[in-house]
Amino acid sequence: xxxxxxxxxxxxxxxxxxxxxxxxxxxxxxxxxxxxxxxxxxxxxxxxxxxxxxxxxxxxxxxxxxxxxxxxxxxxxxxxxxxxxxxxxxxxxxxxxxxxxxxxxxxxxxxxxxxxxxxxxxxxxxxxxxxxxxxxxxxxxxxxxxxxxxxxxxxxxxxxxxxxxxxxxxxxxxxxxxxxxxxxxxxxxxxxxxxxxxxxxxxxxxxxxxx
Numbered sequence: 001x002x003x004x005x006x007x008x009x010x011x012x013x014x015x016x017x018x019x020x021x022x023x024x025x026x027x028x029x030x031x032x033x034x035x036x037x038x039x040x041x042x043x044x045x046x047x048x049x050x051x052x053x054x055x056x057x058x059x060x061x062x063x064x065x066x067x068x069x070x071x072x073x074x075x076x077x078x079x080x081x082x083x084x085x086x087x088x089x090x091x092x093x094x095x096x097x098x099x100x101x102x103x104x105x106x107x108x109x110x111x112x113x114x115x116x117x118x119x120x121x122x123x124x125x126x127x128x129x130x131x132x133x134x135x136x137x138x139x140x141x142x143x144x145x146x147x148x149x150x151x152x153x154x155x156x157x158x159x160x161x162x163x164x165x166x167x168x169x170x171x172x173x174x175x176x177x178x179x180x181x182x183x184x185x186x187x188x189x190x191x192x193x194x195x196x197x198x199x200x201x202x203x204x205x206x207x208x209x210x211x
Contacts, residue, residue, distance in 0.1 A: 004020070004023070006024075006027075006069070006070040006071065007066060007070065009023055009024055009027075009070075010024070010061065010064060010066070010070050013061055014061055014062060021057075021058065024054075024057065025054055028071070028074055029050060029054075031071075031075075032049070032050050032053050032054075032074065032075075032078050033046050033047070033049075033050050034152070035075060035078050035079065035082070035148075035152055036049035036050060036053075036078055036081070036082045038147065038148075038151055038152040039079065039082040039083065039086070039147055039148075039152075040082055040085060040086060045082075045085055048085070049078065049081050049082050049085060052081050053074070053077050053078050053081055056077050056081070057074065057077070068161050069161065072158060072161030072162055073161075075154070075158065075161070075162040076161065076162040076163060076164065078162075079144065079148060079162050079163065083140070083144060130184070130185060131181070131185065133184070134180070134181040134184035134185060135147070135181060137180075137184075138177055138180060138181070141173060142173050142174075142176060142177040142180070143177070144163060145159055145163070145165075145170055145173045145174050145177060146174065146177040146178070146181070148162065148163075149170070149174050150174070150178070156170050156171055156174070159174075
């Protein structure tokens with residue numbers, strides 16, 4: 001079974017071969033868990049999502065038409081299931097500073113020269129919270145793409161396939177999401193450097209329309 005490609009496994013499973021389904025589980029469990037954990041930042045939630053995702057695969061495999069890669073369909077199911085759990089539990093994804101994309105980190109690090117080392121260390125200590133606030137305030141269609149692209153490391157095409165969104169739309173929304181997060185953090189830097197204080201949590205993030 002482990003020598004079969006995904007399309008062969010899917011076809012075999014559609015024909016009633018449960019060994020093929022077990023191979024799909026073994027092949028993709030870690031990847032599904034990883035994506036779910038990236039989105040929810042909760043181990044227990046991620047494990048529940050893994051079970052829900054493969055239950056969905058078991059029940060709805062006939063709806064997979066093979067127009068895109070099976071992995072893309074599976075990741076789309078995982079993303080949708082993960083964000084649904086966040087909405088039900090009224091949770092938000094948690095983003096660590098080290099997980100932000102290299103381009104955004106470079107932009108942030110450019111500001112360091114304007115601050116003393118003491119201020120910068122204090123800033124870094126509080127920056128995680130500000131990143132979290134910025135990402136949480138993104139409109140969901142932007143937040144999904146930002147997390148999947150800049151946190152989980154999927155390619156633009158993979159995000160497009162997972163969310164059934166056109167590639168130009170993915171690029172546009174990702175660009176806007178990065179700008180919104182960047183502007184929020186630039187405002188935080190400016191406030192910190194000028195006053196030695198942090199932003200109030202009630203501060204607003206620029207809307208997509210403004211950008």
